[in-house]
Amino acid sequence: METIFLAELSWPQIAEIQKKAHLIILPVGSTEQHGHHLPVDVDSRLATLLAEQAAQKVNAAKKIRVLVAPTIHYTEVETFKEFPGTIGISLDTEVRLLQDVVRSFITNGFNNILVLNGHSSNTIPINTALRQVNSEFSDAGLYAVNWWSLGNLPKILKSPLSLHAEEMETSLYLVADPDKVDLSKAGTEYPKLSLSEKWVTPDFYGLGKTVFYHYRKKYPKFGKSKGIMGDATTACKETGEKIAKAVVADLVEIIVEIVASEEKKC
Numbered sequence: 318m319e320t321i322f323l324a325e326l327s328w329p330q331i332a333e334i335q336k337k338a339h340l341i342i343l344p345v346g347s348t349e350q351h352g353h354h355l356p357v358d359v360d361s362r363l364a365t366l367l368a369e370q371a372a373q374k375v376n377a378a379k380k381i382r383v384l385v386a387p388t389i390h391y392t393e394v395e396t397f398k399e400f401p402g403t404i405g406i407s408l409d410t411e412v413r414l415l416q417d418v419v420r421s422f423i424t425n426g427f428n429n430i431l432v433l434n435g436h437s438s439n440t441i442p443i444n445t446a447l448r449q450v451n452s453e454f455s456d457a458g459l460y461a462v463n464w465w466s467l468g469n470l471p472k473i474l475k476s477p478l479s480l481h482a483e484e485m486e487t488s489l490y491l492v493a494d495p496d497k498v499d500l501s502k503a504g505t506e507y508p509k510l511s512l513s514e515k516w517v518t519p520d521f522y523g524l525g526k527t528v529f530y531h532y533r534k535k536y537p538k539f540g541k542s543k544g545i546m547g548d549a550t551t552a553c554k555e556t557g558e559k560i561a562k563a564v565v566a567d568l569v570e571i572i573v574e575i576v577a578s579e580e581k582k583c
Contacts, residue, residue: 321372323384331384332426338381338576340429340458341422342368344388345415345443347436350400352482352545353502357402359486361390364435366493367464370561371568381576386422389414392439400544408442415446419459423450429458429575433568437463437480458579462571468563473556476548479507483547488557495554503549506542 320326323341326334346361356362365388372383394405406414415432422430432443440463447459465480476484491498 319376319382321369321376321383321385323386326384334382334384335426335428339383339427340375340381340431340572340576341384341386341427342372343386343418343422343430343432344368345392345432345434345436345439346388346390347392347394347439348390348402348404349394349436350397350403350544351486352504352543352549354499354504354543354549355482355487355490356497357404358390359482359490360436361388362435362493363486363489364388364433364464366489367561367564367568368433370565371572374565374569375572381572383572389418392436393442394436394438396438397544411439411442412446412449415443416450419446419450420453423454423457429579430460431572431575432459432461434461434463437465458575460571460575462568464564464568467567468560470560470563473559473563475551475556479547481546482543483545483549484551484556485547485560487549487552488554489560490557491552491554492557492561500549500552502543503552504543504545505548505550506545508546 323331344361344364344367346358346364348357349360350357351359365385368385372385375381375383391404391406393408393411394403395408397403398405419430419432432447434440434443443461447461451457451459465478465485470485471478474484478485480486487498487500487503
């Protein structure tokens with residue numbers, strides 16, 4: 318079976334792929350604490366898992382070639398910077414990094430780039446970077462999606478979608494690497510936000526009804542909490558499998574539409 322990973326291909330192989338209908342997925346995550354029960358690579362690992370599954374499914378149809386680029390692991394993680402193992406970069410650096418990588422894909426011959434975000438704080442930096450690159454390359458196919466916005470996940474979950482080390486992420490990590498999940502240390506914690514759920518959920522870091530910046534003291538603090546935002550105790554592998562299936566189905570549909578749209582422009 319042909320590899321889906323850009324990093325495993327030689328440059329002549331990549332050149333051949335670029336001559337055909339293709340798309341490259343760039344997973345973007347973080348290196349950030351995710352409670353006592355999950356490792357610090359959650360955001361990167363989950364975005365990569367879903368990118369891989371979507372690429373494999375599209376490639377199996379043999380009409381579009383999808384590659385998965387090396388994941389970006391270091392992004393802005395100011396919220397939990399006090400927690401050991403949370404390693405990040407500045408917001409300005411993240412925007413420039415994303416700009417440079419996406420710009421390089423375009424100048425290197427890739428027609429369609431889909432940034433698959435796994436860390437909610439990346440939403441605005443990704444949008445900013447793509448907007449800036451688009452002003453330079455107006456014909457490039459540039460797209461971005463937060464994976465948790467797909468698959469109608471609230472209908473799958475038992476608890477409210479809260480986006481950090483809770484049921485959703487824990488369940489999906491049980492699919493990615495169950496040996497690295499310690500459910501005996503899972504807990505339930507919800508941050509006290511300055512706006513009600515009506516205005517800020519399910520994605521209070523993204524571009525939903527309201528974008529707001531609130532006191533960080535309302536977040537769980539190192540030494541005073543497990544670093545969970547939501548209910549991780551309801552997580553299970555079966556739920557994770559349902560999440561993956563639903564999200565990947567939507568990703569596949571998006572990829573097919575992107576390539577079809579871009580081909581019509583030629």
